[in-house]
Amino acid sequence: MTIKLTPLLTGLVLCLSLAACSQKPQAPDQLYQALGAQAGLEQLVDGLLQEIEQDKQIVHHFQDTDIPRFRRLLIEQLCELSGGPCTYTGATMQESHTGFQISQADFDNLVAHLMKVMQQQKIDIKAQNQLLALLAPMYQEVVYR
Numbered sequence: 001m002t003i004k005l006t007p008l009l010t011g012l013v014l015c016l017s018l019a020a021c022s023q024k025p026q027a028p029d030q031l032y033q034a035l036g037a038q039a040g041l042e043q044l045v046d047g048l049l050q051e052i053e054q055d056k057q058i059v060h061h062f063q064d065t066d067i068p069r070f071r072r073l074l075i076e077q078l079c080e081l082s083g084g085p086c087t088y089t090g091a092t093m094q095e096s097h098t099g100f101q102i103s104q105a106d107f108d109n110l111v112a113h114l115m116k117v118m119q120q121q122k123i124d125i126k127a128q129n130q131l132l133a134l135l136a137p138m139y140q141e142v143v144y145r
């Protein structure tokens with residue numbers, strides 16, 4: 001009897017200690033999938049570009065930017081950040097934003113546009129917050145460079 005129960009008890013103790021047995025294991029690309037994978041990210045960045053175009057406060061920063069290249073790199077970066085099958089090939093955030101004197105208000109505007117587009121695309125709120133949490137630390141590398 002003791003011998004038969006031992007594996008069961010071991011399993012139970014392992015379950016309790018991991019506290020994860022009742023939950024589905026999270027796939028490494030869980031956020032990427034929640035954002036709609038490649039097609040979802042393309043839609044997200046296209047929506048963001050439309051918002052930027054209409055925002056008089058920040059659009060001037062992009063006057064000399066190669067937009068198709070920026071679009072491709074931003075999609076690539078969001079794909080990699082969210083665990084998708086991509087490798088970001090652009091410049092570092094510090095390199096690419098140096099010389100633009102982007103203000104805190106500019107940064108907030110861009111984030112607000114991103115939030116609006118994610119809501120419009122009905123991205124799960126948890127995924128929205130996860131993405132914002134990944135972008136927030138980039139603030140230091142983007143603003144007043």
Ligand code: HEM
Binds near residue numbers: 062100110
């Ligand atoms: C977390 C926030 C941000 C992320 C993830 C991000 C991401 C990127 C990426 C991936 C690039 C392309 C890099 C390359 O050219 O190799 C880029 C370029 C650029 N970003 Fe950002 N960016 C952010 C915030 C901002 C903000 C707030 C502004 C201004 C309102 C801005 C303006 C620009 C401009 C103007 C370029 C193009 C630079 C050029 O033409 O050479 N970015 N950004």
